Amino acid sequence: MPRGTGAWGVPPWRAEARPHLEPPPAHCDVAVVGAGLTGLAAARALAEGGARVAVLDAGRIGGGASGHTGGLALEGTHVGALPGMERCLERLAARTRALGIDCSLEESGCLELAHREPGTAPAKALHWSDDGRVLVPVGEEPGGVLDPGRLVSGLARAAREAGASLHERAAVAPLPLAGDALTIDSTRGRVRTSAVVVAANAWAPALVPLAPEPVAALTVALCTAPLASEALTDLGLPPPRTFYTVDLPYLWGRSTRDGRFLVGGGLVPASSAELRRPPAGAVDARLDALARRVRALHAGLSEAVFTARWAGPLSLLRGRPPFLGRHPADPRVLVAGGYTGHGVAASLVAGEWLARAILDDEPLPDWGAFG
Ligand SMILES: Cc1cc2nc3c(=O)[nH]c(=O)nc-3n(C[C@H](O)[C@H](O)[C@H](O)COP(=O)(O)OP(=O)(O)OC[C@H]3O[C@@H](n4cnc5c(N)ncnc54)[C@H](O)[C@@H]3O)c2cc1C
The missing domain is CATH 3.30.9.10 (D-Amino Acid Oxidase, subunit A, domain 2)
Incomplete structure (x- = not known):
């Protein structure tokens, strides 16, 4: 039986292969922390809406859960249907079609x-x-079923084409909340920004306090x-x-x-x-x-x-809804995550929700996720 390489082993698909090692810009409108499905979906929608977006990831694009999922695209969330999370599969299909992403999405039941x-x-x-x-x-x-590697790569390409910049090996330090200026420090440089999207999934509690903590x-x-x-x-x-x-x-x-x-x-x-x-x-x-x-x-x-x-x-987050919203300690910091193994379709929808909240000040659905 083959052993994987590295601590996690290797799935049978590959996410974005092209390296993105340029340091992040000193200034942007929105910094997205995490280049998985949530962060890339948010980045594409934000850049499409005219924001200057920098995506920083501690590792590689899709190197977290998104490049390692089983590729089952499920409806809703792990706690069932939630307002704003209706028709996730239809939205995933429509969005990938519109962005020209061929991720072999098939309806399967x-x-x-x-x-x-x-x-x-x-x-x-x-x-x-x-x-x-x-x-x-x-x-x-x-x-439905899909190829997670092709979905991640396609979203990364779509984000880049809309003008977002992608920065790998840029690990972000815990975020300072409620200061005057919003500044994030990463291993590849400091970024001043007007808003931050925390799309770091299992690592999110290391960036911002979350209650309840996933x-x-x-x-x-x-x-x-x-x-x-x-x-x-x-x-x-x-x-x-x-x-x-x-x-x-x-x-x-x-x-x-x-x-x-x-x-x-x-x-x-x-x-x-x-x-x-x-x-x-x-x-x-x-x-x-x-x-x-x-x-x-x-x-x-x-x-x-x-x-x-x-x-x-x-x-x-067993028995509790995923996080989707502005952080209670700093409304310029928005968080999505805690999908509890049910995030392939939900993450894409959540990322786009955060983008609309930033671009248009659209109210986010209230799932009572924070506390
Ligand atoms: C083995 C496995 C199978 C799964 N199967 C399914 C499935 O079949 N169907 C389903 O619906 N869901 C499944 N899931 C869950 C689904 O994959 C996730 O919910 C979804 O991919 C989450 O996407 P994300 O973008 O929020 O997080 P991630 O893809 O984990 O992205 C978070 C990113 O943040 C980065 N990051 C973390 N900390 C920092 C930092 N300090 N600075 C900068 N970057 C940072 C990480 O490097 C990572 O790339 C599975 C998960 C796993 C692990």
Whole structure:
């Protein structure tokens, strides 16, 4: 089984390859901290609206959760539908089409599965076993699949084309809130700005105080080599079908058009500071446990060969809505995040909400996220 390189391993897609190593400008209208889906969507919309935008990322574009997701585009948020978060899938499709981003977005539907004791499952069960129980379909949600690498790269290109500047390896220091001038310090220089978008996901609490504070963690995923077509048919998950469990232990996944099975679940606890360098062996141990779980899921997977193994950061707000709004201590600082593993479509919509709030002073939906 191949091991990934680096602490997180490598997913089977690649985000923006072109380096952006110019230092950020000394002045801009809006500084966006974080070049994932949230930050890039905000940057494109802000630049399109005429703002001078600089995007600073501590690592590479898409190097956080966005380049490491499973590519399931889900409706709404992890706590369900919220005002302003309606029709996320439709908006994602419309926006990528308008920006000419080919990220292979396909409607797939998403099966909701629940663990049940053996013998209590209905005849139409999937014949999947997990955690000593069987997995049973209990619902169907709207959903889509996409190539996360191409989505991130496409948004980065779209932001650049609208005039935003992108700056990698520019780690931003904790933000000074409520001072006279809004200044951000980064490892590649200081930027004076009129507004800041904090789109740093699992690292956001290291930049601004957030209450309630989201919990940071890494989660892991695997992708098999193409399966024999009978194995894929037996599995009962014809591509591009997706699934997630509605109970614990959590498992999500999908089949791909080239016959692979992509699956994830399981957390590696890590503080924001530990995310990039998790405790030695912790990610591999969690990946090994996931591999055993996947091989035991179905007879057709018992010999599965995994061609990609990777981890990525999550920002978890269990039972609470994501953050979307102006920071209570400084309205010039806007925050979006805490999507709790449900952020592919939501992050794009949230980033665009923040852009409209800055450009047009449009009121943001109030989800009661801050406190
Ligand atoms: C393995 C995995 C699978 C997932 N699967 C799915 C899925 O199938 N469907 C779904 O809906 N969601 C999924 N998610 C969640 C989804 O990927 C995220 O919600 C979404 O990508 C968040 O985007 P973001 O732009 O807010 O954050 P990120 O993409 O994490 O971007 C934050 C950026 O901020 C940068 N940053 C952090 N600190 C600083 C600093 N001090 N200075 C400068 N830059 C900084 C980071 O380098 C990073 O690039 C998954 C997540 C993981 C990890």
